[in-house]
Amino acid sequence: MLNEKLKNHHLILASGSPRRQEFFKSLGLEFEVRLKPVKEEYPPRLTHFEISNYLAQLKALPFKNDLNPKDILITSDTIVWHENMALGKPRDSDEAFSILKSLSDKTHEVITSVCFTMTNYEKTLHNITKVTFKALSDEEITYYVKTFKPFDKAGAYGIQEWIGQIGVSKIEGSYFNVMGLPIHLVYKTLNSIVDSH
Secondary structure, eight states, rough: OOHHHTTEEEEEEOHHHOOHHHHHHHHTTTTEEEOOOOOOOOTTOTTHHHHHHHHHHHGGGGGGGGGGTTTEEEEEEEEEEEEEEEEEOSSSHHHHHHHHHHTTSSEEEEEEEEEEEEEEEEEEEEEEEEEEEEEOOOOHHHHHHHHHHOOOOOOOOTTTTTHHHHEEEESSSHHHHTOOOOHHHHHHHHHHHHHOO
């Protein structure tokens, strides 16, 4: 459906995340994966979705001069916001353990921002999902970190993995957003871009 509407456009997904690529495939979209390294740093004054918005836009910058008029570039960033702090990807097992320990028996927010860039257009949107973990035992956290090595994931966990299945007691908002892409918003936005461009 959407793929038919997009036939005159060229979708570029600037993400190495297998989960995000899988989402695009499941929507039946034809797209190209194009990667350019970006140092994911943001000004300390930013908070909450300002951080993920900034990083999603930052990831689009290296592509700006390479885009053709019918290209639609999609960049995104996910952060975990907990107790007024952005939790990124853990550097090692110890950090992963302490992040998960801090999320145990509490509610945090997962914020994903998506930036759509064309030669004459840019739009950034974000989505927030609230996730509550049960009280996680040290054994459960250690087992998860050791077995699943969640070092490429903001907040040190993947909700679709074992820790999400045994640990998440409540979720408010989009499940897919927690996996890294508010796919319903991407679908809606791509439809509106094609209708207006």
